[in-house]
Amino acid sequence: MKNINIQWVTRDSTLFELDWLKEVIGIDGTDMDIHVVNHFEEFETNENSLVICSHAVNYRVCLDALRQNGKHYGVFLLSDENLAEQCEWLHDPGCVFCIRNYVHPMYVQHPKVMTIGLGYKRNFQEFLTRSTEERQLLWSFAGTPHGERKDMLEIFKDLRPHQTHNCSGFGAADSLTTRGYAEMLENSKFALCPPGQDSMDSFRLYEALEAGCIPVTTARTPRLPIYPSYWHGVMQSAEIYEIPFVIEDNWEKCLYEVKEILYNNKYEETRKRCRAFWQGVKRNWQYKIQGKLSLLDLKHVD
16 A cells, blocks of 8 residues: 555654554554654645544644645544544545544444544553463552542452552553553453543553453443443444453442452453454454555545
8 A cells, every 4th residue: 555645643742552553554564654743844745645633633734735635535533532523524525434533423323434442552562471370460450540430449449459550640640650550450350441531431441451351341421321332332343242341330230240250260261252352353443444545545546
């Protein structure tokens, strides 16, 4: 696909999702690369483009420039946790597709839209050992203990041994290091994955899967009453419909299900199913994204 520019329009110097983007787009082992655009003057309009962006930047000027130059494009929308993006460009004939994070009820059935998970933070995989040693912690959690998370921690506190690390906010100075977080997860059988501060979705669920944990999470929020669960909405695009990790209506039921898995000696079976599930989801997402890029590539001969 030499006729496509992959351009990430961002002001985030950490490039938080870089490793995840490379994996899910399928860049490794190809002649493709992600060109980071910090200023509009650096944006290229000579070829059709996959434009990676978030609501924090004025990416629409880039779409306008491609349109004015007669080029087609796809949009990879990384943010929109508040479901506020209008995505009016979906009506543009030059827009071939949109890949987005966060399930938006308005776009679940839209023919141009594919929703995928948030993935994992940059350098997270670097610190995973993939060790087969026995995990010492029954569960762990790292994050800000606000809202329902306080109730969650109270409900699970007597299930030992466990480890928690409280911090003051996302990416705060008192957060665990990436290495420390990866080590904690790789020593945990289960990982508690409550909703993010602004959305049902959370990086911690995908990082738990990547680290070989069994995620434990709730099914939905009043704001997003998706059935059978929000997570089925995320995974729908991967066409894998049986989710093996713990999803329940509330944290009391989550605790009951975790105990059922442990006391009925189903932990190892569930762990293996989660591993196979996650590998399948990533493989299918990558395959579908590659297909969309192929369509964009073909547009250069239109």
